[in-house]
Amino acid sequence: MNPFLEFRNVEKRYGPITALDGIDFCIASESTVALLGPNGTGKTTLLGCLLGLVRPSEGEIHLRGAKIGDRDRLRFGYLPERLALYQHRSVWDNGWFFAQLKRQPAVELEHQLKRVGLYAVQDRKVRQLSKGMHQRLGLAIALCGQPELLVLDEPFNGIDPARLDELQNILRVERDRGATLLIATHTISAIEPLATHVAILLDGHLAASGPIDELRAAHAEDSLETIYHRVARAQAQEGAMLPAPTKPGPTWKSALPSSRG
Amino acid sequence: MKTIALIATKEFSDRFRSGWVIACVLVWLGAIGLTSLFGLAQIGRFGLQGYERTVVSLLNLVQYLVPLLALLLGHDLVASEREDRTLPLVVACGATRGYWLLGKFLGGCLTLAFPLALGFTIAGIVIGLTVRERGLGAFLILAGSSLLLGIVFVGVGLAISAFSRTRVQALVIALLAWSTAVFAFDLVALGVVVSSQAATASEEIEKATDATHVVSVEDLHRQYEGAKDNAQHLVPAAPRRFSPWLVLNPVDLFRAINLPQTVALRVPVAAAALAISVWLIVPLGFGVWQLRRLDL
Numbered sequence: 001m002n003p004f005l006e007f008r009n010v011e012k013r014y015g016p017i018t019a020l021d022g023i024d025f026c027i028a029s030e031s032t033v034a035l036l037g038p039n040g041t042g043k044t045t046l047l048g049c050l051l052g053l054v055r056p057s058e059g060e061i062h063l064r065g066a067k068i069g070d071r072d073r074l075r076f077g078y079l080p081e082r083l084a085l086y087q088h089r090s091v092w093d094n095g096w097f098f099a100q101l102k103r104q105p106a107v108e109l110e111h112q113l114k115r116v117g118l119y120a121v122q123d124r125k126v127r128q129l130s131k132g133m134h135q136r137l138g139l140a141i142a143l144c145g146q147p148e149l150l151v152l153d154e155p156f157n158g159i160d161p162a163r164l165d166e167l168q169n170i171l172r173v174e175r176d177r178g179a180t181l182l183i184a185t186h187t188i189s190a191i192e193p194l195a196t197h198v199a200i201l202l203d204g205h206l207a208a209s210g211p212i213d214e215l216r217a218a219h220a221e222d223s224l225e226t227i228y229h230r231v232a233r234a235q236a237q238e239g240a241m242l243p244a245p246t247k248p249g250p251t252w253k254s255a256l257p258s259s260r261g
Numbered sequence: 262m263k264t265i266a267l268i269a270t271k272e273f274s275d276r277f278r279s280g281w282v283i284a285c286v287l288v289w290l291g292a293i294g295l296t297s298l299f300g301l302a303q304i305g306r307f308g309l310q311g312y313e314r315t316v317v318s319l320l321n322l323v324q325y326l327v328p329l330l331a332l333l334l335g336h337d338l339v340a341s342e343r344e345d346r347t348l349p350l351v352v353a354c355g356a357t358r359g360y361w362l363l364g365k366f367l368g369g370c371l372t373l374a375f376p377l378a379l380g381f382t383i384a385g386i387v388i389g390l391t392v393r394e395r396g397l398g399a400f401l402i403l404a405g406s407s408l409l410l411g412i413v414f415v416g417v418g419l420a421i422s423a424f425s426r427t428r429v430q431a432l433v434i435a436l437l438a439w440s441t442a443v444f445a446f447d448l449v450a451l452g453v454v455v456s457s458q459a460a461t462a463s464e465e466i467e468k469a470t471d472a473t474h475v476v477s478v479e480d481l482h483r484q485y486e487g488a489k490d491n492a493q494h495l496v497p498a499a500p501r502r503f504s505p506w507l508v509l510n511p512v513d514l515f516r517a518i519n520l521p522q523t524v525a526l527r528v529p530v531a532a533a534a535l536a537i538s539v540w541l542i543v544p545l546g547f548g549v550w551q552l553r554r555l556d557l
Contacts, residue, residue, distance in 0.1 A: 007461065016262065048349075048556070050347075051352070051353040052352055052353070053349050053352055053353060053553070053556065053557040054556045054557070055556060071355070073353060073354075073355045074354075074356075076353065078350065078353040080349060080350060080352070082346060083350070084345055084346035084349075084350065085273075085302035086347060086348075086349045087278075087345075088275075088278070089275075092275065097267070097271055098350065098351075098354050100263075100267050101267065101351065101354040101355055101356050102354050102355055103263075103355075113274045138350075141350070141354075151353075159275075251378070
């Protein structure tokens with residue numbers, strides 16, 4: 001049986017810098033995948049390849065066994081890390097524009113705005129929103145149309161505890177509805193209660209991936225954070241032992257532009 | 262198609278809200294009205310002119326203003342969305358880059374066409390009612406070709422925008438493109454033709470490029486004054502052979518199409534249509550090609 005989503009040897013190079021180095025992994029339908037890794041390790045680039053924003057230098061991405069195309073993305077929901085909306089337009093206008101792009105009716109947008117608590121401020125200009133409200137509008141747009149794949153890039157950044165609870169509940173509902181969730185983050189504590197699978201990306205290549213329970217059993221460790229740090233340390237030691245490394249070993253900072261996760 | 266229409270409508274609506282469209286309507290109406298009223302000041306007269314003579318007076322203004330407005334409109338169609346980082350979410354929501362670009366282009370064309378069409382319509386009605394002249398043909402050709410000239414330059418602006426990283430970079434390139442099309446091209450073309458000793462081509466280009474200069478406009482108005490039978494029309498001269506040089510620059514083609522028949526530069530319809538098609542397709546093609554290569 002074909003996996004829901006499959007990354008096949010995905011590579012992305014920016015001149016001499018390799019942002020993604022032969023990424024190979026599969027995502028099962030209705031799973032919640034935590035894509036972990038420090039800043040600048042290629043998480044956003046990988047999501048960009050999936051969403052058609054970044055052209056892979058090599059490799060392919062398949063959805064249900066077929067190469068992914070533009071039309072497939074109508075069934076995706078995306079919340080970028082650096083969300084940019086039309087500042088001079090209202091909450092409703094922004095939501096309605098993106099809902100129409102996704103071919104969704106007004107009633108669906110209305111439902112999602114109510115869900116994230118922005119329906120009451122639908123006439124407010126986006127430039128007048130707080131950072132949290134801005135993020136919630138992005139989430140409403142991503143949720144619009146009950147997407148079968150929800151791609152969230154650092155959704156827990158700068159979120160207060162009350163809102164974190166709300167966001168986790170919304171994501172649980174989406175998971176229970178049958179959506180597949182791919183969430184790039186370095187806030188491991190926030191994703192741990194939700195994730196069914198983990199993929200750890202270190203310096204552009206996949207250091208570990210699999211169901212979270214298998215990973216816990218393999219490392220004889222319950223905490224995802226501990227497992228993550230163990231994998232990162234092992235990777236760093238492996239990199240240090242290489243006689244002539246072709247790229248820097250795993251570190252928390254990378255030579256890549258900061259805009260790329 | 263729905264995606265293209267949605268993006269075009271949003272573009273027009275954004276420009277309308279920003280006051281761009283209204284400002285253009287006012288500028289355009291004012292320009293046509295003032296040109297029609299004061300266009301004969303060079304020969305010591307004042308008052309509304311007929312259609313044909315308004316065309317002679319307006320030619321100068323249109324050839325400078327329309328490409329400039331179109332380039333100012335087109336230069337930030339792509340660059341602004343890249344700079345503001347709004348494009349990734351649009352693409353991630355299922356809009357293909359090609360459709361998005363076509364939508365932006367159509368939105369830009371609508372934004373330009375609305376004030377132009379409104380300005381020409383109002384001015385046409387006012388001239389028709391005041392001067393009571395029936396020779397509407399030249400005026401309609403001017404309106405139609407102005408619109409086409411504008412659309413071509415929106416496409417050029419869009420291509421410039423697709424290749425630029427920032428609005429400022431796009432604006433600088435757009436202004437360079439404008440000065441090349443309006444000023445530099447004629448000088449270079451004349452220089453090349455004169456140095457190649459092609460006497461006929463040299464004369465034709467000189468006619469086309471010179472006819473919109475202030476002195477030449479005055480000459481044309483004096484010819485109208487001197488015409489005995491009807492001060493609004495001139496006797497056409499025998500048409501000369503059309504020089505293919507003129508289709509290399511849309512501004513020259515526009516001039517050649519709109520010059521009065523006394524200048525006798527007859528532009529074959531097929532050559533004009535082909536040139537306009539190429540001038541539309543090539544920049545749009547480059548724009549789509551560039552946008553598809555970009556990592557957002």
